[in-house]
Amino acid sequence: MTPLRVVVCATAALGIVACGPAPIDPRRQIGAHPYLPPIHQYLLPPMRIANIVPWGNATPTVPKGLTIRALATELKNPRSLYVLPNGDILVVESGGPKGPVNRPKEFVMNWLEQQAHSRTTPGNRIVLLRDANGDGVPELRTVFLDYLNSPFGVVLVGNDLYVADTDAVMHYRYRTGQTRITDPGEKLCDLPGGPIDHHWTKSLTASPDGSKLYAGVGSNSNITENGIQAELDRASVWEIDRATGMHRLFATGLRNPNGLQFEPKTHVLWAVVNERDELGPDLVPDYLTSVKDGGFYGWPYSYYGRHLDPRVQPQRPDLVARAIVPDYALSSHVAPLGLVFYTGTNLPPKYRGGAFVGEHGSWDRTVFNGYKVVFVPFADGRPSGMAQDVVTGFLSGDDARGRPVALAIDSRGALLIADDAGNAVWRVTASGS
């Protein structure tokens, strides 16, 4: 028996374990109009944390017509990916900073979070993989950029490489083909970091014309329990001027926006967003949405438009009145952290133009949700139809062999998946290609 199960069983024996609604079929919460059940607040919220076990010789599962194999293994917490124009693949090995303990609850939460993550110490660096012949076996694997501060987002504009550490956007000069950067770089602008740094992954992308950067800055709490003052400039997408480093809040009310990407046809910014916890197994659905300039998406005051969250006081009816309903629900607690539009030609035609979403997987739900990569079809720059499972098999009973995070498309059109629990990067190609 794991210590975790001992705790769960002991609380169950006390008769105080979550008495609440049974989880619904997640398919009811996928798409533009998710079913939203009534709020349920618990004495002890339901929790189910996957034990992390090694992959061994196993791999994730893909549908017929696709092939998956590891591009790299034995990485140190790979969370994010970026493909350079010459085909080199950057793997961001990263982990969150340690925060202060403000409440007794946080001792328990920190311990639970440890259970759900790899035991490997995060590299806090970027590893470069070069697979010049595209056979899925890198000829070169080297440390590209070291000694970073919980990095996540990476974007290249011309010869300027930007890395979003948890507390700053750093700028480095890059030459095509370079395999190592030793230059300390310079800071383009600060981002909200510690001492409290609850949602620490700062996603990064550039506008199609390259003049602006967009950074996802997650909230500093589940639902303002660290105080509203800790949320200054957070739960938002920042627009950063590349020339001056000045920024403005492009959109707000996005609890934890990740996977920032411009949709290739319409050049509209999209993100996947992790919504709030502890309102029940099916609240609040995480979502995929276009991010509108000046848009407010609810957090913390409301969700899915004007559904008020009773945990937030004082309320802001003025903001709630203009809260935008997100475009496409992914169902609750799937924890989407990766988003990529498929612009390649290697995978079957049905994937072209649609979006892949990496779902890290749930912890506050008695039935696991997420732990897979799904495909959302798009037509005319909008989601059009039901999400389909593409890469599964990360779970094995109560165990997780891996947890998908960020996604990328490599120069040959293969789908790449960073797996931070399995310490691997997976590569999905069309069978026989």
Added chain:
Amino acid sequence: MSSDNPRATATIGGHPIHPMLVPFPIACFVGTFITDCVYWKTANMLWADMSAWLLTAGLVASVFVAIAGLTDFLGDRRIRSLRPAWVHGVGNALVLILSIFNELVHTRDAYTSVVPTGLILSGIVVLILLVTGWNGWAMVYRHGVGVRREDDR
């Protein structure tokens, strides 16, 4: 008057432990009610955090207080024959149970970790403590539980 007072069993150097420890949970639980009230009025998370710490500290202290108190209760038949001892014991058992639930309520995030359920539970606990405290004092100051008589020396 009997020739001897009811004796405390859990003692250090002849001093009863239970009355030495009992102020800690009482102060913590009364403090929880006060910080809950301030949070209710201000919605400043600082006060809700204080409540969570006070409540946790009160519960931890309660375990030791309960062990010492139960030892005394079981250790001398004369204590068990006192009505205030039963009111005190049963009331404080209720305080402990309500505070465990209150602790869980206080692990929620932000406003509903206090308002209204946490605040109500903290208030009820204080009311019960007034009764159990009164009866506890009656045991010592009226019935001389754990008090050594002059002529025992």
